[in-house]
Amino acid sequence: MPLSAVILAAGKGKRMRSSLPKVMHTLAGKTLLAHVYHTACLLSCDEIHIVYGHEGDQVREAHGTFNARWVRQERQLGTGHAVLQVIDSIPATHLVIVLYGDVPLITGETLNALAEAAGDSGFSLLTAVLEDPAGYGRIVRDEAGNILRIVEQKDADEQEKLLCEVNTGMMAVRADLMKKWLGMLTDDNAQKEYLLTDIVGFAVTEGIDVRTVSPASVMEIKGVNDRAQLAELERHYQHLQARELMGKGTTLADPARFDLRGSLQAGEDVFIDVNVVIEGEVSIGNQVSIAPNCVIRDTRIGDGANILANCVIDNADIGARNRIGPFARIRPGSNLDEDVHIGNFVEIKQSEIGKGSKANHLSYIGDSEVGERVNVGAGTITCNYDGVEKHRTIIGDDVFIGSNTELIAPLKINDGATIAAGATISKDVEAGSLAMSKREAKVVKDWKRGRTK
Ligand code: UD1
Ligand code: CA
Numbered sequence: 319m320p321l322s323a324v325i326l327a328a329g330k331g332k333r334m335r336s337s338l339p340k341v342m343h344t345l346a347g348k349t350l351l352a353h354v355y356h357t358a359c360l361l362s363c364d365e366i367h368i369v370y371g372h373e374g375d376q377v378r379e380a381h382g383t384f385n386a387r388w389v390r391q392e393r394q395l396g397t398g399h400a401v402l403q404v405i406d407s408i409p410a411t412h413l414v415i416v417l418y419g420d421v422p423l424i425t426g427e428t429l430n431a432l433a434e435a436a437g438d439s440g441f442s443l444l445t446a447v448l449e450d451p452a453g454y455g456r457i458v459r460d461e462a463g464n465i466l467r468i469v470e471q472k473d474a475d476e477q478e479k480l481l482c483e484v485n486t487g488m489m490a491v492r493a494d495l496m497k498k499w500l501g502m503l504t505d506d507n508a509q510k511e512y513l514l515t516d517i518v519g520f521a522v523t524e525g526i527d528v529r530t531v532s533p534a535s536v537m538e539i540k541g542v543n544d545r546a547q548l549a550e551l552e553r554h555y556q557h558l559q560a561r562e563l564m565g566k567g568t569t570l571a572d573p574a575r576f577d578l579r580g581s582l583q584a585g586e587d588v589f590i591d592v593n594v595v596i597e598g599e600v601s602i603g604n605q606v607s608i609a610p611n612c613v614i615r616d617t618r619i620g621d622g623a624n625i626l627a628n629c630v631i632d633n634a635d636i637g638a639r640n641r642i643g644p645f646a647r648i649r650p651g652s653n654l655d656e657d658v659h660i661g662n663f664v665e666i667k668q669s670e671i672g673k674g675s676k677a678n679h680l681s682y683i684g685d686s687e688v689g690e691r692v693n694v695g696a697g698t699i700t701c702n703y704d705g706v707e708k709h710r711t712i713i714g715d716d717v718f719i720g721s722n723t724e725l726i727a728p729l730k731i732n733d734g735a736t737i738a739a740g741a742t743i744s745k746d747v748e749a750g751s752l753a754m755s756k757r758e759a760k761v762v763k764d765w766k767r768g769r770t771k
Contacts, residue, residue, distance in 0.1 A: 319413040321433060322493065323358040326400045327351055327419030328371035328391040333544040339377050341419035343548060346555050347579025347597055350542055351377065353422035355384055360426035361433070364412065367404040368419075396511030397487065398503045401496065410494040413440075416514065418487050421541045423551060428533045432490045435529040440492035441521050442529040446539050447483050453543075454484035455515050457530070465528045467519035472508035485515055486539035495521070571610075585621065603638065612643075620656070634666075637673075655690070672715065684708075685727065689715035695739065697722040714749065 331340025341351035348356075351368070358366050366386040370377050371394055378388050389403045401416060408414055413436055415429060428444065435442035443465070445457050455468045456478050468485045469478050499517035507513060521528050533539050542548045553574075560573035568588045570576045575592040582596050585604035595613045603621035608614070612629045619625070619636045626643035633650035636642060641659045648660065651668035658671050661678035669686040677683060677694035684702040687710070688694070698719050700711045709727035713719075717731050720739030725731070730746040731753075737743060738754030747753045 319433075319437075319492075320409070320411065321361055321363040321415060322408045322412045323361060323363045323366045323415045323417055324401055324404055324408075325351070325354050325358060325366065325368045325386075325417045325419050326397055327354075327377060328369050328374060328394050328400055329420070330371065330373070330394065331420065331543070334542075334548075335545075339371070339374055340542065342377055342380060343542065344579075345422050345542075345548065345552050346559070346577075349380065350422045351381060351419045354417050354419055354424065355381070355386065357424055357426055357429065358415075358417060361415065361429055363415070365408075367407070369400045369403055396503075396505065396509070397514035398500055398512035398516065401514055402500045402503075402512070405493065405497045405500055408493045410492075410497070412493045413490050414493050414496050415490045416488055418541060420543070421487070421539060423540065423555060424488065424538045425534070428531070428538055429488070432488065432531045435531045436490035436492070439527040439529060440495050441518075441526055442490045442531055443518065444486040444488040444533065444539065445483050445530045446486055446532055446536050448536060449482070451479075451482050451484045455487075456481040457483040457485060459483075464522075465518060465530065466522055468515040470507065470509065470513065470515065485518075486533070487514070487541075488539070489514075491517070495526075580616075591627075609644070617648075683711075686711040686713065688713045689717065689733065691715060692717045692719070694719050695721035695723060699724050701726045 327341045329340060334340050334343065342349050345353060367389055368386045369389050369391050372390065372392050391400050391403050413433055415433060432442050432444050453471055455470045456474055458466045458469055458478060460466055499520045502520055503512040503516055505512050518528060537554045540551060542551060556577055557573065559578045560570055560576050563584065564570055567586050568584045568590060571591045576590060577595045580596065580598040583601040585602060587605050588602050589607045591608060591610040593611045594608050598616035600614055600617050602619045605622045606619050608625045609627040611627055612625055615632045617631050617634045617636065620638035622639040623636050624641045629643040629646045631648040634648045634652040637654050637656040637658055639657045640654055645662040646660045647665045649667040652666045654671045655673040657674045659676040659678060660666060663680045664677050665682045667684040669683050669688065671688045672690035672692065674690055675688050675692040679696035681694055681698040682700060684700050685708050686700050692713055701724055702708050711725050711727045712730040714731060714733035716734045719737045722740045723737050724742040726744040729743060732747060732749035734750045735747045736752045738752065738756060741753060741755045743753055
Protein backbone atom coordinates (compact mmCIF):
# COMPACT_ATOMS: atom_id res chain seq x y z
CA MET A 319 0.00 0.00 0.00
CA PRO A 320 1.40 3.47 -0.84
CA LEU A 321 2.25 5.53 2.24
CA SER A 322 1.60 9.10 3.32
CA ALA A 323 3.10 10.33 6.57
CA VAL A 324 1.52 13.07 8.66
CA ILE A 325 3.71 14.77 11.25
CA LEU A 326 1.78 16.72 13.87
CA ALA A 327 3.75 19.75 14.92
CA ALA A 328 1.24 22.48 15.64
CA GLY A 329 1.08 22.26 19.41
CA LYS A 330 2.39 25.10 21.52
CA GLY A 331 4.40 23.08 24.00
CA LYS A 332 3.44 25.24 26.96
CA ARG A 333 5.37 23.17 29.44
CA MET A 334 8.66 23.94 27.72
CA ARG A 335 8.21 27.54 28.94
CA SER A 336 9.94 28.79 25.84
CA SER A 337 9.51 31.44 23.19
CA LEU A 338 10.61 28.80 20.71
CA PRO A 339 7.97 26.39 19.34
CA LYS A 340 8.54 23.01 20.95
CA VAL A 341 9.54 21.13 17.81
CA MET A 342 12.34 23.68 17.24
CA HIS A 343 14.17 22.58 20.37
CA THR A 344 17.18 20.47 19.52
CA LEU A 345 18.26 16.97 20.41
CA ALA A 346 21.85 16.12 19.52
CA GLY A 347 22.06 19.37 17.59
CA LYS A 348 19.06 18.64 15.38
CA THR A 349 15.51 19.90 15.90
CA LEU A 350 12.93 17.49 17.23
CA LEU A 351 10.99 17.92 14.01
CA ALA A 352 14.05 17.12 11.88
CA HIS A 353 14.50 13.84 13.76
CA VAL A 354 10.93 12.81 12.98
CA TYR A 355 11.13 14.03 9.39
CA HIS A 356 14.34 12.12 8.71
CA THR A 357 12.80 8.95 10.12
CA ALA A 358 9.70 9.47 7.96
CA CYS A 359 12.04 9.74 4.97
CA LEU A 360 13.23 6.18 5.66
CA LEU A 361 9.72 4.85 4.98
CA SER A 362 9.64 5.66 1.27
CA CYS A 363 6.43 7.65 1.65
CA ASP A 364 4.78 9.17 -1.38
CA GLU A 365 4.34 12.36 0.59
CA ILE A 366 5.14 13.76 4.01
CA HIS A 367 2.65 16.27 5.39
CA ILE A 368 3.64 18.50 8.28
CA VAL A 369 0.85 20.16 10.27
CA TYR A 370 2.17 23.37 11.81
CA GLY A 371 0.57 26.04 13.96
CA HIS A 372 -0.19 29.68 13.33
CA GLU A 373 2.84 30.68 15.40
CA GLY A 374 4.90 28.18 13.49
CA ASP A 375 6.15 30.22 10.55
CA GLN A 376 9.63 30.03 11.98
CA VAL A 377 9.25 26.25 12.12
CA ARG A 378 8.53 26.16 8.42
CA GLU A 379 11.32 28.61 7.60
CA ALA A 380 13.88 26.74 9.70
CA HIS A 381 13.10 23.54 7.82
CA GLY A 382 12.92 24.99 4.33
CA THR A 383 14.95 22.15 2.84
CA PHE A 384 12.38 19.52 3.75
CA ASN A 385 10.64 17.85 0.88
CA ALA A 386 7.28 18.03 2.61
CA ARG A 387 3.82 19.53 2.26
CA TRP A 388 3.27 22.14 4.96
CA VAL A 389 -0.29 22.55 6.19
CA ARG A 390 -1.30 25.24 8.62
CA GLN A 391 -3.69 24.39 11.43
CA GLU A 392 -5.02 27.81 12.40
CA ARG A 393 -6.32 26.77 15.79
CA GLN A 394 -5.08 23.79 17.74
CA LEU A 395 -8.35 21.99 18.33
CA GLY A 396 -6.76 18.60 18.92
CA THR A 397 -4.82 15.83 17.21
CA GLY A 398 -7.89 14.62 15.29
CA HIS A 399 -8.52 18.15 14.03
CA ALA A 400 -4.85 18.34 13.02
CA VAL A 401 -5.06 15.23 10.82
CA LEU A 402 -8.33 16.54 9.38
CA GLN A 403 -6.35 19.44 7.87
CA VAL A 404 -4.50 17.09 5.51
CA ILE A 405 -6.77 14.09 5.00
CA ASP A 406 -8.49 15.50 1.90
CA SER A 407 -5.20 15.71 0.05
CA ILE A 408 -4.27 12.09 0.71
CA PRO A 409 -5.47 9.51 -1.87
CA ALA A 410 -8.05 7.08 -0.44
CA THR A 411 -5.89 4.05 -1.15
CA HIS A 412 -2.93 5.34 0.89
CA LEU A 413 -1.99 4.17 4.32
CA VAL A 414 -1.68 7.22 6.58
CA ILE A 415 1.08 7.04 9.18
CA VAL A 416 0.61 9.55 11.99
CA LEU A 417 3.79 10.81 13.64
CA TYR A 418 4.38 13.39 16.32
CA GLY A 419 6.84 16.25 16.00
CA ASP A 420 7.67 15.96 19.68
CA VAL A 421 8.40 12.21 19.72
CA PRO A 422 11.86 12.27 18.13
CA LEU A 423 13.38 8.84 18.69
CA ILE A 424 10.90 6.64 16.87
CA THR A 425 12.75 4.36 14.44
CA GLY A 426 12.18 3.36 10.85
CA GLU A 427 12.07 -0.34 11.84
CA THR A 428 9.20 0.19 14.26
CA LEU A 429 7.26 2.27 11.75
CA ASN A 430 7.77 -0.30 9.02
CA ALA A 431 6.40 -2.95 11.37
CA LEU A 432 3.46 -0.67 12.12
CA ALA A 433 2.71 -0.16 8.42
CA GLU A 434 2.94 -3.88 7.82
CA ALA A 435 0.57 -4.68 10.70
CA ALA A 436 -2.08 -2.39 9.19
CA GLY A 437 -1.96 -4.61 6.09
CA ASP A 438 -5.31 -6.41 5.85
CA SER A 439 -7.44 -4.69 8.50
CA GLY A 440 -6.34 -1.18 7.53
CA PHE A 441 -5.63 -0.09 11.10
CA SER A 442 -2.67 -0.55 13.39
CA LEU A 443 -1.65 1.23 16.52
CA LEU A 444 1.71 1.58 18.25
CA THR A 445 1.33 0.85 21.95
CA ALA A 446 3.79 0.28 24.76
CA VAL A 447 3.72 -1.02 28.29
CA LEU A 448 5.15 1.54 30.68
CA GLU A 449 5.97 1.19 34.37
CA ASP A 450 4.59 4.65 34.91
CA PRO A 451 1.81 5.29 32.39
CA ALA A 452 0.77 8.62 33.93
CA GLY A 453 -0.15 11.25 31.36
CA TYR A 454 -0.65 8.86 28.46
CA GLY A 455 -3.87 7.64 26.92
CA ARG A 456 -4.56 4.04 28.10
CA ILE A 457 -5.42 1.07 25.91
CA VAL A 458 -8.63 -0.60 27.04
CA ARG A 459 -8.98 -4.24 25.93
CA ASP A 460 -11.71 -6.85 26.36
CA GLU A 461 -11.20 -10.26 28.07
CA ALA A 462 -10.03 -11.80 24.81
CA GLY A 463 -7.37 -9.11 24.52
CA ASN A 464 -8.96 -7.22 21.65
CA ILE A 465 -8.70 -3.45 21.71
CA LEU A 466 -11.91 -1.68 22.71
CA ARG A 467 -10.86 1.94 22.85
CA ILE A 468 -8.33 4.46 24.13
CA VAL A 469 -9.12 6.53 27.15
CA GLU A 470 -7.19 9.74 27.74
CA GLN A 471 -5.66 10.27 31.18
CA LYS A 472 -8.05 13.13 31.84
CA ASP A 473 -11.10 11.00 31.00
CA ALA A 474 -9.93 7.82 32.71
CA ASP A 475 -11.57 6.44 35.88
CA GLU A 476 -9.52 4.99 38.74
CA GLN A 477 -9.64 1.46 37.28
CA GLU A 478 -8.53 2.65 33.83
CA LYS A 479 -5.69 4.68 35.32
CA LEU A 480 -4.16 1.40 36.53
CA LEU A 481 -3.74 0.18 32.95
CA CYS A 482 -0.07 0.20 31.92
CA GLU A 483 -0.45 -0.26 28.19
CA VAL A 484 -0.40 3.19 26.67
CA ASN A 485 -1.17 4.80 23.37
CA THR A 486 1.92 6.23 21.74
CA GLY A 487 -0.26 8.28 19.41
CA MET A 488 1.41 6.77 16.37
CA MET A 489 -0.85 4.79 14.08
CA ALA A 490 -1.26 3.57 10.52
CA VAL A 491 -4.76 3.85 9.07
CA ARG A 492 -6.15 3.50 5.56
CA ALA A 493 -6.93 7.02 4.31
CA ASP A 494 -10.56 6.35 3.36
CA LEU A 495 -11.33 4.93 6.80
CA MET A 496 -9.42 7.72 8.51
CA LYS A 497 -11.40 10.32 6.60
CA LYS A 498 -14.73 8.78 7.50
CA TRP A 499 -13.91 8.57 11.22
CA LEU A 500 -12.36 12.02 11.46
CA GLY A 501 -15.69 13.35 10.25
CA MET A 502 -17.39 11.65 13.21
CA LEU A 503 -15.21 13.21 15.94
CA THR A 504 -16.65 15.49 18.58
CA ASP A 505 -14.96 17.54 21.28
CA ASP A 506 -17.10 15.99 23.99
CA ASN A 507 -14.25 15.17 26.41
CA ALA A 508 -12.28 16.65 29.30
CA GLN A 509 -9.89 18.57 27.01
CA LYS A 510 -12.68 19.85 24.72
CA GLU A 511 -10.56 18.74 21.77
CA TYR A 512 -11.08 16.61 18.68
CA LEU A 513 -8.99 13.64 19.76
CA LEU A 514 -7.48 11.43 17.09
CA THR A 515 -7.53 8.56 19.57
CA ASP A 516 -11.34 8.41 19.43
CA ILE A 517 -11.18 6.84 15.99
CA VAL A 518 -10.01 3.63 17.63
CA GLY A 519 -13.43 3.27 19.28
CA PHE A 520 -15.15 3.86 15.93
CA ALA A 521 -13.02 1.20 14.27
CA VAL A 522 -13.85 -1.31 16.99
CA THR A 523 -17.57 -0.54 16.69
CA GLU A 524 -17.33 -1.34 12.98
CA GLY A 525 -15.72 -4.67 13.80
CA ILE A 526 -12.31 -3.72 12.46
CA ASP A 527 -9.42 -5.64 13.91
CA VAL A 528 -7.09 -3.00 15.31
CA ARG A 529 -3.61 -4.54 15.38
CA THR A 530 -1.02 -3.34 17.84
CA VAL A 531 2.74 -3.17 17.47
CA SER A 532 5.31 -2.39 20.16
CA PRO A 533 8.58 -0.53 19.75
CA ALA A 534 11.91 -2.25 20.48
CA SER A 535 12.61 0.32 23.20
CA VAL A 536 10.18 2.50 25.13
CA MET A 537 12.51 5.46 24.50
CA GLU A 538 11.24 5.40 20.92
CA ILE A 539 7.80 6.52 21.98
CA LYS A 540 8.71 9.05 24.65
CA GLY A 541 7.53 12.54 23.90
CA VAL A 542 9.16 15.83 24.84
CA ASN A 543 6.77 17.90 26.89
CA ASP A 544 9.22 19.67 29.19
CA ARG A 545 12.93 20.28 29.43
CA ALA A 546 13.56 17.41 31.81
CA GLN A 547 12.16 14.99 29.23
CA LEU A 548 14.25 16.65 26.54
CA ALA A 549 17.39 16.10 28.62
CA GLU A 550 16.43 12.48 29.28
CA LEU A 551 16.05 11.77 25.57
CA GLU A 552 19.25 13.63 24.76
CA ARG A 553 21.22 11.44 27.18
CA HIS A 554 19.64 8.30 25.85
CA TYR A 555 20.43 9.27 22.27
CA GLN A 556 24.02 10.18 23.16
CA HIS A 557 24.38 6.85 24.89
CA LEU A 558 23.25 5.03 21.72
CA GLN A 559 25.70 6.99 19.60
CA ALA A 560 28.54 6.36 22.04
CA ARG A 561 27.79 2.63 22.00
CA GLU A 562 27.84 2.56 18.22
CA LEU A 563 31.12 4.45 18.07
CA MET A 564 32.79 2.15 20.60
CA GLY A 565 31.51 -0.81 18.62
CA LYS A 566 33.40 0.52 15.63
CA GLY A 567 36.69 0.77 17.54
CA THR A 568 36.82 4.17 19.21
CA THR A 569 37.76 4.40 22.89
CA LEU A 570 35.66 6.86 24.85
CA ALA A 571 37.12 7.66 28.26
CA ASP A 572 33.57 8.05 29.53
CA PRO A 573 30.62 7.45 27.17
CA ALA A 574 28.43 9.49 29.52
CA ARG A 575 30.59 12.54 28.87
CA PHE A 576 30.70 12.43 25.10
CA ASP A 577 28.42 14.48 22.87
CA LEU A 578 27.97 14.03 19.17
CA ARG A 579 25.73 16.60 17.51
CA GLY A 580 26.05 15.52 13.93
CA SER A 581 28.00 12.72 12.35
CA LEU A 582 31.42 11.32 13.10
CA GLN A 583 33.56 9.01 11.01
CA ALA A 584 36.46 7.70 13.05
CA GLY A 585 39.33 5.43 12.05
CA GLU A 586 41.03 2.79 14.17
CA ASP A 587 42.29 3.32 17.69
CA VAL A 588 40.91 6.77 18.17
CA PHE A 589 40.88 7.90 21.79
CA ILE A 590 38.42 10.54 22.92
CA ASP A 591 38.72 11.85 26.45
CA VAL A 592 35.90 13.32 28.53
CA ASN A 593 33.76 16.33 27.63
CA VAL A 594 34.51 16.37 23.95
CA VAL A 595 31.72 17.85 21.81
CA ILE A 596 31.65 16.91 18.15
CA GLU A 597 29.36 18.99 15.92
CA GLY A 598 28.38 18.88 12.25
CA GLU A 599 30.35 16.52 10.05
CA VAL A 600 33.64 15.42 11.47
CA SER A 601 36.03 12.77 10.23
CA ILE A 602 38.96 11.52 12.24
CA GLY A 603 41.77 9.30 10.93
CA ASN A 604 43.55 6.44 12.67
CA GLN A 605 45.44 6.69 15.98
CA VAL A 606 44.11 10.14 16.79
CA SER A 607 43.86 11.27 20.38
CA ILE A 608 41.57 14.04 21.58
CA ALA A 609 42.11 15.34 25.11
CA PRO A 610 39.38 16.68 27.43
CA ASN A 611 37.13 19.66 26.75
CA CYS A 612 37.54 20.05 23.02
CA VAL A 613 34.85 21.31 20.65
CA ILE A 614 35.33 20.09 17.09
CA ARG A 615 32.97 21.14 14.33
CA ASP A 616 32.87 20.27 10.60
CA THR A 617 36.51 19.28 10.56
CA ARG A 618 38.79 16.59 9.19
CA ILE A 619 41.62 15.33 11.37
CA GLY A 620 44.43 13.28 9.83
CA ASP A 621 46.11 10.09 11.10
CA GLY A 622 48.16 10.28 14.25
CA ALA A 623 47.11 13.80 15.19
CA ASN A 624 47.14 14.72 18.84
CA ILE A 625 44.60 17.28 19.96
CA LEU A 626 45.47 18.44 23.46
CA ALA A 627 43.00 19.73 26.03
CA ASN A 628 40.65 22.69 25.59
CA CYS A 629 40.83 23.28 21.85
CA VAL A 630 38.10 24.72 19.66
CA ILE A 631 38.42 23.62 16.04
CA ASP A 632 35.87 24.79 13.49
CA ASN A 633 35.71 24.06 9.76
CA ALA A 634 39.36 23.13 9.53
CA ASP A 635 41.57 20.52 7.99
CA ILE A 636 44.09 19.18 10.47
CA GLY A 637 46.90 17.22 8.82
CA ALA A 638 48.46 13.94 9.88
CA ARG A 639 50.58 14.00 13.05
CA ASN A 640 49.62 17.56 13.95
CA ARG A 641 49.89 18.53 17.57
CA ILE A 642 47.25 21.09 18.48
CA GLY A 643 46.78 22.87 21.81
CA PRO A 644 46.29 22.88 24.67
CA PHE A 645 44.06 25.96 24.39
CA ALA A 646 44.27 26.47 20.64
CA ARG A 647 41.54 27.95 18.48
CA ILE A 648 41.47 26.88 14.86
CA ARG A 649 38.87 28.87 12.96
CA PRO A 650 37.12 28.28 9.63
CA GLY A 651 39.16 27.96 6.48
CA SER A 652 42.35 26.78 8.16
CA ASN A 653 44.30 24.03 6.41
CA LEU A 654 47.16 22.58 8.36
CA ASP A 655 49.53 20.31 6.46
CA GLU A 656 51.32 17.33 8.06
CA ASP A 657 53.42 17.59 11.24
CA VAL A 658 52.24 21.07 12.16
CA HIS A 659 52.42 22.15 15.80
CA ILE A 660 49.99 24.75 17.09
CA GLY A 661 50.40 25.50 20.76
CA ASN A 662 48.64 27.25 23.59
CA PHE A 663 46.69 30.45 23.02
CA VAL A 664 47.25 30.42 19.30
CA GLU A 665 44.44 31.42 16.95
CA ILE A 666 44.53 30.44 13.29
CA LYS A 667 41.96 31.79 10.86
CA GLN A 668 41.56 31.23 7.11
CA SER A 669 45.19 30.23 6.68
CA GLU A 670 47.34 27.55 5.10
CA ILE A 671 50.10 26.25 7.32
CA GLY A 672 52.81 24.24 5.55
CA LYS A 673 54.37 20.93 6.52
CA GLY A 674 56.38 20.90 9.74
CA SER A 675 55.66 24.53 10.66
CA LYS A 676 55.18 25.57 14.27
CA ALA A 677 53.42 28.31 16.17
CA ASN A 678 53.72 27.19 19.73
CA HIS A 679 52.63 30.12 21.84
CA LEU A 680 50.31 33.13 21.97
CA SER A 681 49.90 34.07 18.31
CA TYR A 682 47.31 35.17 15.79
CA ILE A 683 47.67 33.98 12.23
CA GLY A 684 44.86 35.17 9.97
CA ASP A 685 44.43 35.30 6.18
CA SER A 686 47.90 33.88 5.75
CA GLU A 687 49.88 31.38 3.73
CA VAL A 688 52.67 29.95 5.79
CA GLY A 689 55.28 27.76 4.06
CA GLU A 690 57.05 24.64 5.31
CA ARG A 691 59.31 24.40 8.39
CA VAL A 692 58.44 27.93 9.49
CA ASN A 693 58.90 28.84 13.12
CA VAL A 694 56.45 31.44 14.40
CA GLY A 695 57.69 32.89 17.69
CA ALA A 696 55.55 33.63 20.72
CA GLY A 697 53.34 36.69 20.43
CA THR A 698 53.42 36.96 16.65
CA ILE A 699 50.45 38.81 15.21
CA THR A 700 49.43 39.03 11.55
CA CYS A 701 47.80 42.45 11.42
CA ASN A 702 45.37 41.48 8.68
CA TYR A 703 42.66 44.10 9.16
CA ASP A 704 43.09 47.83 8.55
CA GLY A 705 39.60 48.64 9.75
CA VAL A 706 38.13 48.38 6.27
CA GLU A 707 39.63 45.44 4.46
CA LYS A 708 41.37 42.18 5.25
CA HIS A 709 44.83 41.63 3.76
CA ARG A 710 46.97 38.57 3.24
CA THR A 711 50.30 37.64 4.71
CA ILE A 712 52.49 35.28 2.70
CA ILE A 713 55.35 33.58 4.47
CA GLY A 714 57.79 31.37 2.51
CA ASP A 715 59.52 28.16 3.53
CA ASP A 716 62.11 28.01 6.35
CA VAL A 717 61.27 31.46 7.65
CA PHE A 718 62.06 32.19 11.29
CA ILE A 719 59.89 34.77 13.03
CA GLY A 720 61.14 35.99 16.38
CA SER A 721 58.83 36.60 19.30
CA ASN A 722 56.53 39.57 19.73
CA THR A 723 56.43 40.46 16.04
CA GLU A 724 53.79 42.40 14.15
CA LEU A 725 53.39 41.47 10.51
CA ILE A 726 51.38 44.23 8.84
CA ALA A 727 49.51 42.85 5.83
CA PRO A 728 49.58 42.88 2.86
CA LEU A 729 53.01 41.42 3.30
CA LYS A 730 55.30 38.83 1.80
CA ILE A 731 58.20 37.31 3.68
CA ASN A 732 60.28 35.25 1.31
CA ASP A 733 61.98 31.88 1.83
CA GLY A 734 64.59 31.59 4.52
CA ALA A 735 64.14 35.12 5.90
CA THR A 736 64.64 35.83 9.58
CA ILE A 737 62.57 38.37 11.49
CA ALA A 738 64.18 39.57 14.69
CA ALA A 739 62.18 39.53 17.90
CA GLY A 740 60.05 42.58 18.58
CA ALA A 741 59.93 43.70 14.95
CA THR A 742 57.11 45.53 13.22
CA ILE A 743 57.27 44.55 9.56
CA SER A 744 55.23 46.42 6.97
CA LYS A 745 57.36 45.92 3.85
CA ASP A 746 58.13 42.70 1.99
CA VAL A 747 61.25 40.89 3.16
CA GLU A 748 63.68 39.36 0.65
CA ALA A 749 64.64 35.71 0.72
CA GLY A 750 67.49 34.91 3.06
CA SER A 751 67.61 38.36 4.70
CA LEU A 752 67.27 39.51 8.32
CA ALA A 753 64.64 42.11 9.15
CA MET A 754 64.52 43.95 12.45
CA SER A 755 63.07 47.12 13.87
CA LYS A 756 64.77 47.28 17.20
CA ARG A 757 64.55 50.15 19.58
CA GLU A 758 67.56 49.68 21.83
CA ALA A 759 66.63 49.80 25.49
CA LYS A 760 67.77 52.99 27.23
CA VAL A 761 69.60 52.21 30.48
CA VAL A 762 69.59 54.58 33.44
CA LYS A 763 72.23 53.58 35.96
CA ASP A 764 71.71 53.41 39.73
CA TRP A 765 67.96 53.87 39.38
CA LYS A 766 66.03 54.25 42.64
CA ARG A 767 62.54 52.84 42.50
CA GLY A 768 59.79 54.79 44.32
CA ARG A 769 58.71 53.43 47.71
CA THR A 770 55.18 52.87 48.93
CA LYS A 771 54.48 55.07 51.96
C1 UD1 B 1 -1.33 12.26 22.69
C2 UD1 B 1 -2.40 11.18 22.62
C3 UD1 B 1 -2.26 10.24 23.81
C4 UD1 B 1 -0.86 9.66 23.81
C5 UD1 B 1 0.20 10.77 23.79
C6 UD1 B 1 1.56 10.18 23.59
C7 UD1 B 1 -4.34 12.18 21.51
C8 UD1 B 1 -5.68 12.75 21.70
N1 UD1 B 1 -3.71 11.79 22.61
O1 UD1 B 1 -1.58 13.01 23.88
O2 UD1 B 1 -3.24 9.19 23.74
O3 UD1 B 1 -0.69 8.85 24.96
O4 UD1 B 1 -0.03 11.67 22.68
O5 UD1 B 1 2.56 11.15 23.57
O6 UD1 B 1 -3.86 12.04 20.39
N2 UD1 B 1 -0.97 18.70 17.89
C9 UD1 B 1 -1.31 19.41 16.77
N3 UD1 B 1 -2.50 20.06 16.74
C10 UD1 B 1 -3.37 20.02 17.77
C11 UD1 B 1 -3.01 19.29 18.91
C12 UD1 B 1 -1.81 18.63 18.95
O7 UD1 B 1 -0.54 19.46 15.81
O8 UD1 B 1 -4.44 20.65 17.64
C13 UD1 B 1 0.32 17.98 17.92
C14 UD1 B 1 1.26 18.50 19.00
O9 UD1 B 1 2.12 19.49 18.46
C15 UD1 B 1 2.03 17.26 19.37
C16 UD1 B 1 1.06 16.12 19.11
O10 UD1 B 1 0.07 16.64 18.25
O11 UD1 B 1 3.17 17.07 18.54
C17 UD1 B 1 0.45 15.53 20.38
O12 UD1 B 1 -0.32 16.52 21.01
P1 UD1 B 1 -0.39 16.62 22.57
O13 UD1 B 1 -1.35 17.69 22.91
O14 UD1 B 1 0.97 16.69 23.13
O15 UD1 B 1 -1.08 15.22 22.93
P2 UD1 B 1 -0.89 14.41 24.25
O16 UD1 B 1 -1.74 15.02 25.31
O17 UD1 B 1 0.54 14.23 24.53
CA1 CA C 1 2.57 15.14 23.94
